[in-house]
Amino acid sequence: MDTIPLTDNHIHIDPINGEGPIEIANKFHRAGGSCMIIPNKPTWTVNNDCSFQESMELVVENVNEINKSTLVKAFAVVGAHPAELSRRLKSGMDIKKAELLMRNALKNAQKLVLEDKAVAIGEIGRPHYDVSVEELKVHNRIIIYAMELAKDAKCPIQLHTETAGPKQFLEFAEMADTVGIPRNRIIKHFSGPCVLEEENHGLTPSLIATKNVIKEGLKKGNNFLMETDYLDDKTRPGAVLGPKTVPRRTKEFIRQGILSKEDAYKIHVDNIENTYRIDLNL
Numbered sequence: 073m074d075t076i077p078l079t080d081n082h083i084h085i086d087p088i089n090g091e092g093p094i095e096i097a098n099k100f101h102r103a104g105g106s107c108m109i110i111p112n113k114p115t116w117t118v119n120n121d122c123s124f125q126e127s128m129e130l131v132v133e134n135v136n137e138i139n140k141s142t143l144v145k146a147f148a149v150v151g152a153h154p155a156e157l158s159r160r161l162k163s164g165m166d167i168k169k170a171e172l173l174m175r176n177a178l179k180n181a182q183k184l185v186l187e188d189k190a191v192a193i194g195e196i197g198r199p200h201y202d203v204s205v206e207e208l209k210v211h212n213r214i215i216i217y218a219m220e221l222a223k224d225a226k227c228p229i230q231l232h233t234e235t236a237g238p239k240q241f242l243e244f245a246e247m248a249d250t251v252g253i254p255r256n257r258i259i260k261h262f263s264g265p266c267v268l269e270e271e272n273h274g275l276t277p278s279l280i281a282t283k284n285v286i287k288e289g290l291k292k293g294n295n296f297l298m299e300t301d302y303l304d305d306k307t308r309p310g311a312v313l314g315p316k317t318v319p320r321r322t323k324e325f326i327r328q329g330i331l332s333k334e335d336a337y338k339i340h341v342d343n344i345e346n347t348y349r350i351d352l353n354l
Contacts, residue, residue, distance in 0.1 A: 076326075076333060077106035077354035079340045080318040081278045082149075082195070082230065082261050082299035084113050085134045090304030093134040096315050097142040104319035106354050107344065109299075110135055111149040111195050111230060114156060117305070124152055124177035132189045145352060148190040149230055151218070152177040154198050154211055161207060171210050175217055182221040191348045193222050194230025195261050201234075215244070219251040219258070228257040228276070228347055236260055238271045245273040259297070259347065265289035267296050276347050281318050287330060294335040297343055298322070 080100065085093045085108075100108060112131035115122040128150040138146040152174050160170040184190045196218045198211035215231070222229045231244060241260065248255050255274030260266070263277035265288035278297040279289050289296050298321075300313035322340070325331035341352055 076322075076336050077341050077352060078104055078319040078322050078336075079107040079109065079298070079344050079352075080105060080281075080300055080302075080315070081109045081259070081297040081344065083108050083110055083302045083315060084304050085110050085131065085138075086113055086117070086304040087130070087134060088118055090306055092304070093137045093146075094141055096302070096304055097138045097144040097146065100315045100319065101142060101144050103316035104323055105144065105316075107340075107352055108138065108144055108146045109149060109191070109344070109348075110146055111151065113303075114153040116159065117303075124156075124173075125180055128181060128184060128190075132184065145354060147348070147350065148184070149192040149194045150181040150184050150190045151194040151196045151230070152181070152214075153195055154214075154232060157210065157214070158199055158203060158207065167206065167210060171214065174214050178214070178218050178221055182225050185222075185225045185227045190227075191350055192228045192230055192259070193218055193225070194228075194259070195232040196229060197232040198234065200232070212247075216247055216251060219248055219253050222257065223251055223253040226349070228259050230259045230261045230278070232261055236263065237266065238273070241266060241271065241275050242273045245275055248275075256347065261299065262301055263296070265292065265296075267292035267294075276343070281313055281321050283321065286321060286325065290325070290331055290335070294338045295343070296339060297347070298339060 112127045115127045131148045135146040135148040181193045245255050259276045261278050266272045266277050267289045278299045281298045298318050300317045302315045303311045
């Protein structure tokens with residue numbers, strides 16, 4: 073059990089407002105974790121003057137530091153959170169200018185993927201809160217643009233959206249079909265237990281690692297990833313879930329007979345390698 077590599081598919085690192093890469097990676101490893109997929113944090117959570125490029129470069133630096141100085145293997149995911157658009161609109165920015173700003177940020181994210189500094193574009197998508205019809209149209213255009221960039225870069229994207237069920241999964245699947253990117257390369261971050269094909273329509277669900285969600289997901293199969301969406305913010309300790317959660321929950325479920333070692337390997341290694349087209353070499 074202890075030799076199975078365990079992966080957190082969406083965990084943030086913040087060297088400025090949180091504990092930072094080495095401390096979090098070591099906590100994760102001591103709990104039994106092996107691999108961390110780390111998206112950049114939104115610019116405003118770093119500091120008020122942080123640019124998109126600086127936020128992306130910061131996560132690349134954090135990943136390099138983890139890989140150099142700890143026993144955890146880390147990979148960067150770079151993008152522009154949908155709330156970035158909302159914040160700029162609320163500050164009075166013209167909607168066309170705000171959309172162009174987001175598109176330029178995602179183009180830079182693609183460049184980092186093509187340079188092998190990141191393995192995916194994300195998190196991108198649309199807000200989990202209500203927005204105007206006009207703003208929602210922009211978010212949807214940006215999702216399609218991100219899919220086009222990911223298709224050209226032969227990488228996946230991590231989607232941040234409202235709470236999604238089969239209807240929303242189908243909507244995103246149809247967007248992927250329009251672009252021509254394989255559906256399984258669209259990762260639904262912070263997913264509920266939409267593990268069945270008729271629920272996720274071929275997208276890759278990344279299940280938030282609460283006990284109930286993972287238990288429900290395992291009843292349906294092993295075609296999913298696991299994540300904490302840990303924020304690494306000292307003002308919100310343990311939010312969303314702590315960095316030890318994925319390895320501890322996985323090992324707990326193996327001990328309880330809820331999860332087999334074979335299924336754990338499929339979730340934490342095979343699914344990760346096949347989705348991102350990377351070799352964990354763990």
